[in-house]
Amino acid sequence: MKCLKEQIRIVETLLCLLLIIIGLFFLSGHVSLASVFFIASFLIGGYESAKDGLKELFINKHLSVDILMILAAIGAGIIGYWLEGALLIFIFSLSNTLEEMAMQKSKHAISALMKLSPDTARKIQEDGQIKEIETKSLIIGDRLQVRKGESVPIDGKLLSPFGQFDESMVTGEALIVEKNREDQLIGGTINQGQTIEMLVTVENENTLFAKIVSLVESAQEKKSKTASFIDNLEDSYVKLVLILVPSFIVISHFALDWTWLSSFYRGMILLTVASPCALIASSTPASLSAISRAARKGLVIKGGDIMDNMGDIKAIVMDKTGTLTQGKPSVLDAHYLGDKDLIDSLVKTAEGASSHPISKALLAFIGSKTRLILDSNEEIAGKGFLLSYQGQQWRIGKKSFILETLEKKALETDTIKTLEEEGKTIIFVSCDNQLMAYYALMDGIKEESLKAIQMMHALGIKTIVLTGDQEKAAHYVAQKLGIDEVVANCMPQDKAEKIKQLKETYDCVAMVGDGINDAPALAQADVSYAIGSGTDIAMESADSVIMDDLTRIPFSIQLSKRMKRIVKINISFALLVISLLILANVFQVINLPLGVVGHEGSTILVILNGLRLLYFK
Numbered sequence: 354m355k356c357l358k359e360q361i362r363i364v365e366t367l368l369c370l371l372l373i374i375i376g377l378f379f380l381s382g383h384v385s386l387a388s389v390f391f392i393a394s395f396l397i398g399g400y401e402s403a404k405d406g407l408k409e410l411f412i413n414k415h416l417s418v419d420i421l422m423i424l425a426a427i428g429a430g431i432i433g434y435w436l437e438g439a440l441l442i443f444i445f446s447l448s449n450t451l452e453e454m455a456m457q458k459s460k461h462a463i464s465a466l467m468k469l470s471p472d473t474a475r476k477i478q479e480d481g482q483i484k485e486i487e488t489k490s491l492i493i494g495d496r497l498q499v500r501k502g503e504s505v506p507i508d509g510k511l512l513s514p515f516g517q518f519d520e521s522m523v524t525g526e527a528l529i530v531e532k533n534r535e536d537q538l539i540g541g542t543i544n545q546g547q548t549i550e551m552l553v554t555v556e557n558e559n560t561l562f563a564k565i566v567s568l569v570e571s572a573q574e575k576k577s578k579t580a581s582f583i584d585n586l587e588d589s590y591v592k593l594v595l596i597l598v599p600s601f602i603v604i605s606h607f608a609l610d611w612t613w614l615s616s617f618y619r620g621m622i623l624l625t626v627a628s629p630c631a632l633i634a635s636s637t638p639a640s641l642s643a644i645s646r647a648a649r650k651g652l653v654i655k656g657g658d659i660m661d662n663m664g665d666i667k668a669i670v671m672d673k674t675g676t677l678t679q680g681k682p683s684v685l686d687a688h689y690l691g692d693k694d695l696i697d698s699l700v701k702t703a704e705g706a707s708s709h710p711i712s713k714a715l716l717a718f719i720g721s722k723t724r725l726i727l728d729s730n731e732e733i734a735g736k737g738f739l740l741s742y743q744g745q746q747w748r749i750g751k752k753s754f755i756l757e758t759l760e761k762k763a764l765e766t767d768t769i770k771t772l773e774e775e776g777k778t779i780i781f782v783s784c785d786n787q788l789m790a791y792y793a794l795m796d797g798i799k800e801e802s803l804k805a806i807q808m809m810h811a812l813g814i815k816t817i818v819l820t821g822d823q824e825k826a827a828h829y830v831a832q833k834l835g836i837d838e839v840v841a842n843c844m845p846q847d848k849a850e851k852i853k854q855l856k857e858t859y860d861c862v863a864m865v866g867d868g869i870n871d872a873p874a875l876a877q878a879d880v881s882y883a884i885g886s887g888t889d890i891a892m893e894s895a896d897s898v899i900m901d902d903l904t905r906i907p908f909s910i911q912l913s914k915r916m917k918r919i920v921k922i923n924i925s926f927a928l929l930v931i932s933l934l935i936l937a938n939v940f941q942v943i944n945l946p947l948g949v950v951g952h953e954g955s956t957i958l959v960i961l962n963g964l965r966l967l968y969f970k
Contacts, residue, residue, distance in 0.1 A: 369398030517546035626934035635923035639963030664913030684718035776826030805903035
């Protein structure tokens with residue numbers, strides 16, 4: 354029943370065509386019987402349009418093109434042109450059906466996301482047994498098993514030591530992502546490695562997929578500025594046509610000496626060809642297609658008006674940590690003045706019990722070294738580790754901690770100075786008042802950041818780093834990526850104020866961020882992008898959400914420019930066709946069926962032109 358309801362327009366259009374064909378069969382010998390079939394075709398094919406048009410008129414007090422088409426068909430029937438009226442209704446119904454199918458194609462590109470999340474999950478019970486339950490019944494804290502080739506049923510974190518996942522349906526990135534214990538998993542992504550165990554960390558309605566679909570469904574209700582303008586114009590346009598048609602009939606009869614029948618017939622053609630069907634369809638299908646394409650590429654845009662604005666961006670302001678960089682430190686370089694293996698083993702032993710991000714970075718860098726049995730090991734809060742091994746005292750930590758037992762000049766080498774000037778964090782290792790090694794750490798730059806900046810520059814867009822981090826680190830990242838301007842040591846309110854200043858210099862300024870401190874700046878910008886792996890408040894404050902790949906930003910700008918170009922072409926084409934058909938009618942070159950074909954054909958063409966954005970690259 355639900356399926357039939359969804360396909361009602363298709364069924365009615367096909368019945369309309371069938372009745373016209375039967376009527377044509379009887380037309381030569383039984384004109385009255387043929388008229389009955391034409392009228393039945395008229396009523397069935399025009400029912401949905403008449404219902405929609407009358408609902409708009411009496412409930413929403415809005416005149417739509419449906420009213421114009423119904424009036425034109427009724428007018429044709431009144432003067433005995435039932436076949437023409439039936440053909441008009443059929444082609445108009447066919448056009449509406451194709452338009453609805455086109456719109457559904459755009460929307461299905463998004464709703465298909467939900468199907469990627471499985472309906473059931475394999476829950477690990479307390480006794481270790483596996484029980485298959487519905488995904489919607491999962492709660493935070495449940496342990497799940499996901500076998501190779503299966504979809505992750507819900508957001509959570511990895512409990513197994515290692516896993517490999519295909520996240521292309523969320524991020525658009527085709528490469529397999531490797532994850533370690535405690536890493537976050539996204540519901541709907543596919544396990545490409547061995548069977549893993551995971552822990553549920555969110556309720557079903559709060560998963561990333563659910564947020565994406567919710568955001569896109571909301572975005573599809575928000576029309577672009579052009580679409581809103583055309584929709585608002587429709588009522589006035591229809592009123593103008595309703596005034597123009599009777600005026601045309603009267604003038605053509607008295608001024609051109611046409612018969613009343615001919616004048617009325619030409620008036621019905623004018624009523625048909627002057628209606629703004631193609632004009633109304635010029636923008637919305639293109640806007641919906643662009644939003645759908647962006648979402649499939651890993652960028653959720655919250656409305657057609659935002660999609661419009663993206664093409665106008667002249668400057669992009671980016672946070673550093675977590676946006677251009679990984680958001681966590683990693684060891685970029687190490688210098689040893691003593692036994693490398695011994696030093697690495699001591700550092701691994703000391704740092705092994707700590708959960709500090711620097712400790713994790715050092716452990717990741719050192720890898721599989723043997724842990725040693727220490728005489729003593731003490732963690733000094735905010736400084737580092739003090740340990741004893743085979744009668745020697747070792748220190749591992751920041752510069753001030755090491756300088757408690759070393760002379761300052763020992764840490765003033767050219768190499769150390771260069772590392773500090775680049776904004777790197779340095780962890781020193783000393784033994785009995787002698788420097789033994791030092792590790793240079795920094796928040797690593799994301800692989801795609803350089804490509805994204807290059808793409809932005811190719812589009813002629815100014816790039817600016819706006820960060821709360823120290824100036825040295827900010828300038829180092831900016832230099833590596835070729836970013837135009839750096840503003841460091843910013844508090845959240847400073848970021849918002851800077852965006853306000855930049856808006857006075859550039860016509861349209863975008864902001865990219867991922868943290869709570871970015872929310873005020875995101876709200877202040879003309880267009881804002883939040884990183885999908887960031888905080889909820891950043892995602893809520895932003896106009897769009899990127900699934901962790903900055904190349905989506907230049908993609909969105911190019912997509913917006915293409916969308917606006919397509920809409921302009923559609924509007925120009927629609928107005929040209931309307932003008933030509935009106936002139937052809939005045940010179941009596943076309944009849945009613947040909948006028949309908951020309952007019953509705955142009956509507957279908959602009960819809961199909963807009964749908965090209967579903968495949969934009």
